[in-house]
Amino acid sequence: MTKPKPPPQSRSSKPPYHHGDLRRALVSAGLAIVGSEGIEALSLRAVARRAEVSHSAPYHHFQDKAELLAAVAAAGFEQLVAAIEAQAAESQARTALDALRAVGRGYLRFAVGHPAIFRLMFRPELTRPAEHPVLVAAEALAFGKLLQTVAMCQQTGELPGHDPLPPSAACWSIVHGLAMLKVEQVLGETPLGGIPFEQLVAAVVETVIAGVRARP
Numbered sequence: 459m460t461k462p463k464p465p466p467q468s469r470s471s472k473p474p475y476h477h478g479d480l481r482r483a484l485v486s487a488g489l490a491i492v493g494s495e496g497i498e499a500l501s502l503r504a505v506a507r508r509a510e511v512s513h514s515a516p517y518h519h520f521q522d523k524a525e526l527l528a529a530v531a532a533a534g535f536e537q538l539v540a541a542i543e544a545q546a547a548e549s550q551a552r553t554a555l556d557a558l559r560a561v562g563r564g565y566l567r568f569a570v571g572h573p574a575i576f577r578l579m580f581r582p583e584l585t586r587p588a589e590h591p592v593l594v595a596a597e598a599l600a601f602g603k604l605l606q607t608v609a610m611c612q613q614t615g616e617l618p619g620h621d622p623l624p625p626s627a628a629c630w631s632i633v634h635g636l637a638m639l640k641v642e643q644v645l646g647e648t649p650l651g652g653i654p655f656e657q658l659v660a661a662v663v664e665t666v667i668a669g670v671r672a673r674p
Contacts, residue, residue, distance in 0.1 A: 488530035528590035535596035541568035569637035625670040
């Protein structure tokens with residue numbers, strides 16, 4: 459007597475996530491939701507639906523929406539670092555100063571390419587960095603990219619001084635300011651709106667570098 463064959467699996471059934479894979483899938487879903495629908499559309503239920511898991515699944519990795527927001531923002535900072543590295547490779551940076559230019563250009567390219575994610579990354583009232591070490595670590599990684607590049611410029615003599623913090627603060631403040639003006643669509647309300655953005659980027663980056671090079 460032959461044993462009955464087990465019923466065939468449904469084509470719609472999917473293999474279960476391994477521990478850890480689900481968290482990455484949920485964060486990726488969160489990035490996609492924020493990028494396409496805005497910060498307000500992000501919720502635990504929304505990422506579960508996007509990742510095609512049960513509504514309760516996200517609670518195995520995130521206690522609440524704030525923790526999810528922090529994780530998505532942290533992923534944004536990681537993508538920012540990747541954008542800076544890609545810019546350096548694309549521009550074939552040969553000197554430390556070229557690498558510093560790539561940091562500025564990569565920062566602006568990421569901000570313009572992912573405006574909603576960029577906004578979330580700088581909304582501490584939503585992400586609560588002090589409560590989420592993963593976000594603090596990602597922020598430190600991103601700022602460290604700038605800090606290390608400025609320090610390298612000082613070591614090679616391309617920038618004056620020995621403390622990378624002041625010139626890093628100047629570089630970040632000015633480039634971030636331009637990024638926010640573009641992301642919030644303020645430039646179009648001023649005469650600057652008539653300048654092609656790539657031309658404006660080049661001018662601002664070179665002005666920043668000239669400024670920190672001239673610092674006594």
